[in-house]
Amino acid sequence: MVLTSPVASSPSLGDYVATPERFDECKTPAGKLRPHWQPVADYLQSLGNQGMNERVATIDELVHENGTTFNVDSEEGRLVRPWRLSSIPLVIDSASWSKLEAGLAQRTMVLEAVLNDLLGDQRLVKEKIVPPDVLWANPYFQRAYHQMPSCGGKRLHITATDIARATDGTWWVTSDRTRAPSGLGYLLENRIVTTRVFPQVVRQCNTRRLASFFDSLRNHLRSLAPRMRDNPRVALLTPGHDSYREFEDAYLARYLGLTLVEGTDLAARGGQLNLKTLGGLLPIEVLWRHVSDRKSDPLELDPDSTEGVTGLLRSVREQNVAVVNSVGSVMAQTPALLPFLPAASQLLLGQSLSLPNVATYWCGGKKECDYVLNNLESLVIRPAFVVSGVPPVAPSTLSASARDELVAAIKAKPREFVAQQKLAHSTTPVWTNNQLEPWYLALRCFQLQTANGVEVLPGALARVSPREQELDRSHASGHLTMDCWVSSTQPIDTETTLLPPPDAEIALKRSGDELPSRVAEHLFWLGRYAERAEAITRLLRTTIVRVAGENELRDMPEIPRLLAALAAIGQIEPGYAVTGLDGNLPRVEDMLPSSIMDRNQPRGLQATIGSMVMNARSVRDRISIDAYRIIQRIGSDSTEKTSHPGENMGRVIERLNLLITDLLAFAGVASESTTRTHAWRFLQLGRRIERADQTAELLNAMLVNPVDPEVSVCEGVLDALDSMMTYRSRYLNLVRPAPTIDLLVTDETNPRSLSFQLHEIATLISQLPTGAKVVGLGADEKIASRMLHALRIADPIQLSEIGANKSRPHLERLLEQLIRGLPSLSDAIAARYLIHTGTTQILTGVSVAEAD
Numbered sequence: 001m002v003l004t005s006p007v008a009s010s011p012s013l014g015d016y017v018a019t020p021e022r023f024d025e026c027k028t029p030a031g032k033l034r035p036h037w038q039p040v041a042d043y044l045q046s047l048g049n050q051g052m053n054e055r056v057a058t059i060d061e062l063v064h065e066n067g068t069t070f071n072v073d074s075e076e077g078r079l080v081r082p083w084r085l086s087s088i089p090l091v092i093d094s095a096s097w098s099k100l101e102a103g104l105a106q107r108t109m110v111l112e113a114v115l116n117d118l119l120g121d122q123r124l125v126k127e128k129i130v131p132p133d134v135l136w137a138n139p140y141f142q143r144a145y146h147q148m149p150s151c152g153g154k155r156l157h158i159t160a161t162d163i164a165r166a167t168d169g170t171w172w173v174t175s176d177r178t179r180a181p182s183g184l185g186y187l188l189e190n191r192i193v194t195t196r197v198f199p200q201v202v203r204q205c206n207t208r209r210l211a212s213f214f215d216s217l218r219n220h221l222r223s224l225a226p227r228m229r230d231n232p233r234v235a236l237l238t239p240g241h242d243s244y245r246e247f248e249d250a251y252l253a254r255y256l257g258l259t260l261v262e263g264t265d266l267a268a269r270g271g272q273l274n275l276k277t278l279g280g281l282l283p284i285e286v287l288w289r290h291v292s293d294r295k296s297d298p299l300e301l302d303p304d305s306t307e308g309v310t311g312l313l314r315s316v317r318e319q320n321v322a323v324v325n326s327v328g329s330v331m332a333q334t335p336a337l338l339p340f341l342p343a344a345s346q347l348l349l350g351q352s353l354s355l356p357n358v359a360t361y362w363c364g365g366k367k368e369c370d371y372v373l374n375n376l377e378s379l380v381i382r383p384a385f386v387v388s389g390v391p392p393v394a395p396s397t398l399s400a401s402a403r404d405e406l407v408a409a410i411k412a413k414p415r416e417f418v419a420q421q422k423l424a425h426s427t428t429p430v431w432t433n434n435q436l437e438p439w440y441l442a443l444r445c446f447q448l449q450t451a452n453g454v455e456v457l458p459g460a461l462a463r464v465s466p467r468e469q470e471l472d473r474s475h476a477s478g479h480l481t482m483d484c485w486v487s488s489t490q491p492i493d494t495e496t497t498l499l500p501p502p503d504a505e506i507a508l509k510r511s512g513d514e515l516p517s518r519v520a521e522h523l524f525w526l527g528r529y530a531e532r533a534e535a536i537t538r539l540l541r542t543t544i545v546r547v548a549g550e551n552e553l554r555d556m557p558e559i560p561r562l563l564a565a566l567a568a569i570g571q572i573e574p575g576y577a578v579t580g581l582d583g584n585l586p587r588v589e590d591m592l593p594s595s596i597m598d599r600n601q602p603r604g605l606q607a608t609i610g611s612m613v614m615n616a617r618s619v620r621d622r623i624s625i626d627a628y629r630i631i632q633r634i635g636s637d638s639t640e641k642t643s644h645p646g647e648n649m650g651r652v653i654e655r656l657n658l659l660i661t662d663l664l665a666f667a668g669v670a671s672e673s674t675t676r677t678h679a680w681r682f683l684q685l686g687r688r689i690e691r692a693d694q695t696a697e698l699l700n701a702m703l704v705n706p707v708d709p710e711v712s713v714c715e716g717v718l719d720a721l722d723s724m725m726t727y728r729s730r731y732l733n734l735v736r737p738a739p740t741i742d743l744l745v746t747d748e749t750n751p752r753s754l755s756f757q758l759h760e761i762a763t764l765i766s767q768l769p770t771g772a773k774v775v776g777l778g779a780d781e782k783i784a785s786r787m788l789h790a791l792r793i794a795d796p797i798q799l800s801e802i803g804a805n806k807s808r809p810h811l812e813r814l815l816e817q818l819i820r821g822l823p824s825l826s827d828a829i830a831a832r833y834l835i836h837t838g839t840t841q842i843l844t845g846v847s848v849a850e851a852d
Contacts, residue, residue, distance in 0.1 A: 011052045013041035016429050016436040023169045024438060025090060025428040036093040036487040039204035044088070049434055055197050056087045056431065062193045067620070067632040068186070069247050083247075085190055086482045087197070087431050090441065090462045091205060094488045097458070100171055100445075103355030104161055105454035108447045110341060111178055112156045113348040115332040119145050119155075129347055130340045133364050137415050138334060138385045140293070144300045144313055145328030151319075152224045152451060155326040158184075158217070159447045164358075164471070165426035172358045172423060174442070174472075175387055178332040179325060180290045183444050183461040185248030186481065188214070188255065191459070194483035206488040208458035213448065218256045220450045224322035225285035232285035235259040235275065237266070239291050239307045241618045249290055250620040258288065260621045265516040268311030271318040277514045278678055278769050278833060286322045287312075293330040296323075335418045336362045336384040358423050364415030372419040373407060379419040380472065381406065392472045394422070425468055430480065439464040442471040443484065460484040520682040521834040522618040527686025528826075529612035533634075534663040535694035535720075536571050536605045541656040542720040544592050548649035553588060557707045558716040563588070565701040565720075569694060570603025571595060593652045597638075609638045622679055627669040634662050681764045682833075688764070689826055692757035695721060696818040699744060699754075703737065704812045706802055714740040721752045741811065742796035754818065758788040761825070768833060780828035787821045790814060 013033055018024035026037050033041055044052065060082075068083040117124050124130040135141060160181030162174045191210050195202050225232035236258045238249035253260035259275065267274050267281060274281035289296060295305035297312040315321045331337075338360040342353045362384060363369040372379060376395035383390050395403055410417050427438035443460040462482035465471055470479060543562040553559050567574040572595050599606045613635035620628055637659070667687070674680040702717045714735045718724040723743055731739050748755040762784045770778065777785065791814070799811040 011044045011047065011049065011431055011436055013037065013044060013429065013436065017438070019427045019438045021167060022424060022438075023165050023167055023426040025092070025165075025426055025441065034091075034093070036205065037091050039201055040089065040091060043198065043201045043204075052087065052431055053434070058197050059085050059087055059193055062196065063189075064636065065629050065632070066189065066193075066625075067247070067617075067628055068189050083186060083189070084480045085193060086464065086480050088429055088436075089194055089198075089483045089485050090428050091485045091487050094208075094486060097486045100163075100355070101456045101458075103171070104445050104447055104456045106345075106351065107161060107173070107176070107353070107355050108156065108159050108449050108454045110345045110349060110351075110353065111159060111176060111332045112154060112449065114337070114341070114344050115155050115178070115329060116150075117344075117348060118331050119148060119328050124340070124344055124347065127347065129343045130337065131362070131364060133415050134334065134336045134340070134362065135331075137364070138331070138336070140330055140334075140385055142294060142301055142328070144297075145293070145331065148313070148326060148328050149317060149319060150326050151226075151322035151324070152220075154449050154451075155329055156332065157220065157224075157324045157449055159325075159449070161355075161445045161447070162442065163355075163445060164423050164442045167424050169426075171355060173338075173355055174358050174420070174423065175335065175338075176333045177387065177444075179293060179330040181444075181446065182245055182248060182290075184446055184457075185251040185255075187444075187446070187457075187459065187461040187484075189251065190461070190481060190483040202485070205485055206491055207485040208488060210457065210459055213446075213455060213457045214256065216450070216455055217448055220448060221256075221258075221286050221288060221324065223450075224324065226319055226322060228283075228285055233259060233275065233282060234286040234288065235261045235266075235284050236288045237261055237263065237291055237309075239295075241614065245290055246617060247620075250617075253621045259284075261516065262518060263291070263305075263307045263309050265518050266309045266312075268309055268315050271311075271315050271320050273309065273312065273315045273321040275514065275516060277516055278520060279514060282514055284321055286324065288324045289327070293327050296327050333387050334385055335360070335382050335387060336364070336415075338418070339368075359421035361419045362415070363410055363417040363419065369410065369414045372417075373410065376403070376407075376419075378422055380422060381410070382418050382420065384416050384418045392420075394469055397469070425471060428462075428464060428482070430464055437466070439466050439480070440468040440471055441482075458486045515678045515682075517834050519619055519622055520678065521830070522615045523622065523679055524682040524686040524829070524834065526612060526615040526619065526623075527683040527688075528690040529608050529615060529686075530663060530666060531687045531690035532569075532694065533605060533608045533612055534660065534667075535691070535698075536566075536569060536608060537656055537659050537663065538722065539565055539569070539698065539720045540571065540592065540596065540605070541653060541660070542716055544649060544653055544656070545719075546716070547588050547592060548653065556712060557709075558702075558713045559588070561702045561707075561713055562716055562720075565698050566595075568697045568701050570601055571605060572601070589649070593649070596652070596656075606638060609634060624669060624673045627666055627673065630662055630666045630669065634659065634666070637662075678768065681767060685761065685764050685829065688757045688760045689822055691752075692754055692761070692818065693822045695744065695752070695754055695757070696815050696822070699741075700812070700815045700819065703741065703808065704815065705807050706737065710737055711735045717744065723750060723752050726750060738797055738800040741799050745799060745811075745814070746791060746794050746796050755788075755791045758784065758791055762788050765829070778828070778832055780825060780832055783821055783825045783828055787818055787825070790817055 013026060016026065018027045018031070025034075027033055047055065063083050063085055069081060114124065118135060122135075125132050125135060156178050158181060160177035160183065162177070163171050164174055165171050188210060221234050222232055223229065236249055236253045238245055238260060240246075240262050250260060252258070261275060265276055266284065267276050269281060273284045273287065275284055291307040294301045296308040297310065298305045298308055299310045300313050301308070312323070313327060316323055316327060338357045339362055341357060345351050345353045361368040361372050363372055364384070380392040380394050382392045393406060395406060398406065425440040425442060428441045429436045430439040442463050445460045446457040448455045448457070462484045463471060463479045464482055465479050473479075539562065543559070543566065546556055546559060546562070547553065563572065566572045572591070595601070596605060598604055601607060613631055616623065616628060616631040670683060674683065698717065698720060702713055707713060714737060715724070718727050718735075718740060721744055727735070727740065727743055743750055743753065745754050747753045748759055750756055762781070765781055765784055794810075794814055799808065799814065801808065801810065803809040
């Protein structure tokens with residue numbers, strides 16, 4: 001049972017009570033504060049409860065603003081959850097860390113030697129150090145891994161070690177991560193946030209900086225390039241936006257200046273790995289691989305994989321690309337291998353393993369299996385060949401029937417299980433419920449192996465929990481994390497930024513052809529969804545402002561037209577626009593506020609915002625931090641805020657005002673902070689096509705079939721399209737259809753008009769790359785030119801004329817041409833640049849990004 005300290009007037013470490021019979025990181029067994037914790041204790045004492053809670057709120061706010069999240073699987077599907085960071089750091093003294101550091105460095109070299117042997121001469125198997133079944137029964141072992149060449153003389157470049165401290169203060173290894181260890185990005189984010197909240201304490205503790213490790217990592221990746229070493233293209237291969245690695249991969253790519261790619265962005269041609277871009281194929285020199293080994297190459301490994309690159313292994317064998325970590329490195333993190341590492345270290349390096357494993361038993365041996373079955377109460381059971389995704393099982397917590405099932409499974413397939421001794425984790429103080437409590441602690445440490453040796457990151461990803469057994473689960477399972485400070489008695493190096501080598505020469509260039517088609521597609525749909533969200537919000541505000549006024553609905557002819565427009569863009573049910581005012585359906589005053597939060601409309605505001613956020617997450621490394629924060633805020637506000645019938649209309653209007661402000665802020669940042677490359681062009685193309693489409697739909701619903709009088713209808717259109725101020729500056733208070741149509745349809749100087757959109761679209765398309773053999777206009781250019789020509793020759797007076805059937809036939813024909821042409825234009829752009837099917841396979845529905 002966890003003991004807690006009484007509620008105090010300030011978060012005093014002097015009053016903190018550690019858990020008996022556990023090693024506590026903060027206090028000695030005699031209850032005295034460890035010296036390296038003193039600066040933290042003094043600062044906490046000075047804050048008081050209120051100050052401490054303010055720091056907690058600040059940390060949560062920073063994590064939220066930075067969009068620090070992780071993806072988890074649940075019964076509801078894949079969920080995005082915020083990262084959790086403790087307001088109190090973990091502090092480790094430099095003397096203790098030095099001993100741990102040496103053990104971690106040695107362990108990396110042992111794992112490197114073991115992996116080289118298993119994928120090479122296999123002395124460990126031949127000399128019976130490692131049982132053959134540990135290798136041959138492993139479903140993750142592939143023949144293709146054998147004799148796979150390393151890069152830079154190493155197979156393991158970045159490794160991680162999960163450790164915990166026992167009751168006597170000894171560190172024990174619980175597992176190794178050698179494939180593509182996760183957590184580096186979160187660890188870095190923890191340090192950045194904590195430093196901003198407690199800058200003076202970080203300095204007072206002489207906390208060792210992390211920047212030098214990341215600088216070494218970046219330089220090491222560059223040094224592995226087989227060619228072009230002066231400025232090689234280094235890419236980080238991520239599984240994609242649905243992966244639990246989504247945030248971290250984008251974060252690391254941005255911080256280290258790497259190109260973030262997915263498998264569909266790459267192509268192997270003639271043994272060379274290339275990045276597929278709008279301008280052609282560009283060679284990749286170094287690939288930091290964050291997809292699993294067996295999914296790396298569908299040709300030679302898993303044929304169902306969509307995360308890897310067909311032909312990657314050939315490129316590796318021909319040594320045209322350096323892959324970090326080497327394909328096959330997953331073998332070194334096999335849990336069944338842990339019991340045999342001490343003997344392997346003696347055989348291969350002639351050294352004893354200085355950092356011990358927690359006692360581990362592979363059930364493939366009869367003696368070990370019998371021991372496990374006879375001592376289940378003191379053990380936890382894990383899969384023998386899987387290190388993540390499947391949580392361990394503690395037999396002592398199982399029901400009798402569940403325990404019998406576990407025993408039967410072990411007896412049936414003993415080699416598929418390992419057992420580990422339960423470890424008594426150390427504790428450390430956590431601020432929770434206005435008091436300091438001892439929570440259990442586990443660390444993940446990171447090592448970088450280069451030609452000069454092993455560099456250990458001076459810190460760790462620390463996880464804490466009030467329930468000890470939860471620490472056996474993945475770090476992305478929702479635990480509270482801590483920033484881990486390695487405290488020194490001497491002033492430390494204050495290096496805080498990543499700098500290029502002083503002798504590096506960089507050729508000046510202005511380009512944008514290196515944009516991958518996948519990224520261009522997400523930017524295109526980000527622009528479309530952002531513009532769609534703004535159009536829906538403006539139309540909702542225009543309608544609700546009128547509904548909330550003093551006039552009766554029946555006296556406002558624009559209301560039915562506005563409702564029809566909302567139905568046309570998918571915000572409300574089409575039937576409501578027809579019968580919603582006759583008393584048979586809920587009142588407009590109740591329905592409209594509720595529709596704002598309606599998640600059942602596939603083209604409504606909430607679905608649109610969700611799609612906007614999804615596309616932004618997919619190109620997080622390509623848009624500015626400020627732009628991404630705005631999108632995060634929009635997404636969070638739409639999720640957290642609710643609406644209910646009878647809600648104060650003023651509050652509803654204010655919420656819509658704030659949403660429009662945020663959407664305009666994103667548009668402004670995206671415009672003013674994005675270099676005019678193809679990335680910006682696709683974002684703008686999406687915006688312009690969507691604005692033209694929304695404008696045409698609104699004009700068709702509002703002005704094609706006139707009413708008498710038409711003043712209020714024209715005013716509603718001008719309001720919804722943000723053009724009332726321009727109109728009044730020209731025509732004062734005389735609102736008439738002809739000047740309204742001129743301003744919104746044919747005036748190329750109005751950034752809200754149809755003519756302006758088509759002119760911008762044509763200009764943007766003309767700046768996109770074309771093939772050298774292309775003669776004449778492409779399909780997309782032809783569609784845009786026809787629509788622009790139709791607008792330029794249109795006469796606004798003629799468009800405003802009312803025909804015999806009491807409609808505006810010229811305006812109707814023009815708008816119908818646009819309403820049909822704009823989706824075709826979008827499909828033609830997708831076919832030419834995004835899915836590369838040319839003009840022969842035009843999409844007939846929504847784009848791939850929208851369909852997902």
